[in-house]
Amino acid sequence: MSTPQDDRPRAERIPAALRAEQIYEAAQEVALERGLAGVTLRAVAERAGVASALVAHYAPSMSELVADTFRAIAGRELAEVRAHVLAVRDPVARLRTLLTTMLDGTRNDVTPVWVDAWGLGRRNPDLADAIAEEMTEWHAAVVEVLDAGINAGAMTPADTDLIASQVLAMIDGLNAHEMVDYGRGASSLRLIGRALELELGLADGTLGQ
Amino acid sequence: MSTPQDDRPRAERIPAALRAEQIYEAAQEVALERGLAGVTLRAVAERAGVASALVAHYAPSMSELVADTFRAIAGRELAEVRAHVLAVRDPVARLRTLLTTMLDGTRNDVTPVWVDAWGLGRRNPDLADAIAEEMTEWHAAVVEVLDAGINAGAMTPADTDLIASQVLAMIDGLNAHEMVDYGRGASSLRLIGRALELELGLADGTLGQ
DNA sequence: CAGATTATTGATCACTTGATCAATAGCAGT
DNA sequence: ACTGCTATTGATCAAGTGATCAATAATCTG
Numbered sequence: 321m322s323t324p325q326d327d328r329p330r331a332e333r334i335p336a337a338l339r340a341e342q343i344y345e346a347a348q349e350v351a352l353e354r355g356l357a358g359v360t361l362r363a364v365a366e367r368a369g370v371a372s373a374l375v376a377h378y379a380p381s382m383s384e385l386v387a388d389t390f391r392a393i394a395g396r397e398l399a400e401v402r403a404h405v406l407a408v409r410d411p412v413a414r415l416r417t418l419l420t421t422m423l424d425g426t427r428n429d430v431t432p433v434w435v436d437a438w439g440l441g442r443r444n445p446d447l448a449d450a451i452a453e454e455m456t457e458w459h460a461a462v463v464e465v466l467d468a469g470i471n472a473g474a475m476t477p478a479d480t481d482l483i484a485s486q487v488l489a490m491i492d493g494l495n496a497h498e499m500v501d502y503g504r505g506a507s508s509l510r511l512i513g514r515a516l517e518l519e520l521g522l523a524d525g526t527l528g529q
Numbered sequence: 530m531s532t533p534q535d536d537r538p539r540a541e542r543i544p545a546a547l548r549a550e551q552i553y554e555a556a557q558e559v560a561l562e563r564g565l566a567g568v569t570l571r572a573v574a575e576r577a578g579v580a581s582a583l584v585a586h587y588a589p590s591m592s593e594l595v596a597d598t599f600r601a602i603a604g605r606e607l608a609e610v611r612a613h614v615l616a617v618r619d620p621v622a623r624l625r626t627l628l629t630t631m632l633d634g635t636r637n638d639v640t641p642v643w644v645d646a647w648g649l650g651r652r653n654p655d656l657a658d659a660i661a662e663e664m665t666e667w668h669a670a671v672v673e674v675l676d677a678g679i680n681a682g683a684m685t686p687a688d689t690d691l692i693a694s695q696v697l698a699m700i701d702g703l704n705a706h707e708m709v710d711y712g713r714g715a716s717s718l719r720l721i722g723r724a725l726e727l728e729l730g731l732a733d734g735t736l737g738q
Numbered sequence: 739c740a741g742a743t744t745a746t747t748g749a750t751c752a753c754t755t756g757a758t759c760a761a762t763a764g765c766a767g768t
Numbered sequence: 769a770c771t772g773c774t775a776t777t778g779a780t781c782a783a784g785t786g787a788t789c790a791a792t793a794a795t796c797t798g
Contacts, residue, residue, distance in 0.1 A: 330763080330764095331775090333765070333776070334775080336775070339776095361755075361757080362755085362756095370777090372756095372777095373758085373777060373778080374776060376756075376758080377776080381756080382755090382756060382757090435648050437709075438644050438647075438705045439566065439649075441708070442641060485703075485720055486699065486720050486724060488706070489698070489702030489703045489706060489717075489720070491702070492702040494694075496647045496702070496705065497664065497697070499647055499650070500647060500650040500651075500661055500664075510691070511695050515695060515724050515727075519727060534749075539747075539793080539794095540747090542745055542746070542794050543745080544745090545745070548745075548746095569786085571785085579746075580748075582746075582747060582749095582788085583745080583746060583747075585786075585788080590786080590787090591786060592786095
């Protein structure tokens with residue numbers, strides 16, 4: 321059980337740009353399935369159906385590939401959530417949609433990616449930069465939702481910058497907790513919802529069920 | 530640069546129980562300095578000043594050693610914080626002490642241990658169990674502080690179970706964020722303090738400065 | 739002091755990681 | 769059909785991981 325190389329039909333020869341894209345996408349698939357820590361030279365190569373040397377050929381280094389993979393996954397997630405949330409017109413319903421979307425477990429595969437990222441970020445500077453960037457964008461998106469609600473008069477004026485940080489901290493903390501099966505039975509939505517209702521002058525239960 | 534074995538004076542022969550304790554402590558030192566992911570057979574051996582085989586001899590397996598190491602660090606941290614917090618008699622001041630203690634950066638070395646733990650917990654069942662246990666104890670400690678405040682009439686009655694989960698989520702989330710240098714300038718204490726003041730009927734600024 | 743007990747080690751295994759490089763194979767243009 | 773360009777690969781490296789085991793050395797016991 322120790323074949324020095326993968327036996328596999330030789331990969332079809334395609335333009336470099338296209339192959340780079342395939343490898344890039346394979347890395348994302350691996351990250352979503354096995355976590356960011358599972359994005360190894362050989363795992364990505366197998367997923368893409370090419371020799372591991374080809375992955376090394378297209379990626380500057382694995383640490384950069386990991387960082388780029390994280391950036392792609394986090395960026396796409398934000399774009400999707402943003403589009404989904406902004407489609408809701410009523411400000412309060414929009415905020416509720418934001419919370420439910422981020423907590424309903426639909427994105428159960430990207431949470432491990434974030435948790436892995438925080439841990440790996442300490443030894444991977446490229447990844448640390450990527451994390452900071454994505455977090456800034458998430459923060460801006462939450463602020464946008466809050467500001468819209470306040471400007472529409474549906475929420476009490478508040479320090480949206482601070483509240484957005486709070487929301488993200490709670491969501492990331494809860495997601496990390498749930499990853500190790502620490503549910504405590506309490507509904508995460510209700511937990512965050514209550515806090516925001518108080519800070520934004522909303523009636524009890526408006527954000528949670 | 531490839532000595533097959535560490536050249537080093539042979540470790541003095543001491544009773545097994547004592548040596549086990551030394552290795553156990555060496556693992557904790559390594560974890561605090563290089564993170565839980567740095568707790569490897571050879572790193573612990575070097576730290577303890579023994580051959581790597583001896584670490585393997587005393588530890589059932591590395592995954593168990595990592596789990597035990599986490600348990601020891603998290604447990605000791607909780608005991609210390611608890612003692613420090615319970616020494617404060619005034620309920621509100623006690624809560625404030627709890628928050629400042631958990632956020633003032635004094636325990637900057639154990640935060641990475643927690644963050645590593647969440648990531649590694651997915652592949653290390655022993656570690657996952659340890660995490661859940663330690664979190665349960667932390668939760669109970671926070672509830673204790675909140676209940677005391679409410680019973681003393683210093684805080685508005687509330688669902689302390691839920692609020693404790695919220696506090697832990699925010700703290701862990703914020704700590705994770707700060708680990709990748711994502712400070713956003715905002716004071717974490719003020720952020721959590723504001724939220725709790727609202728939920729516990731405390732005057733603005735009572736918990737934060 | 740001789741012998742049994744046990745703590746400690748060196749060597750080694752099988753495996754995984756990222757990375758490099760000469761060699762090969764396929765396509766494009768002439 | 770030939771030639772040049774380039775995508776792709778196999779082999780291999782050095783480093784690091786956890787783990788095992790016979791051999792050694794120190795202590796204790798009778």
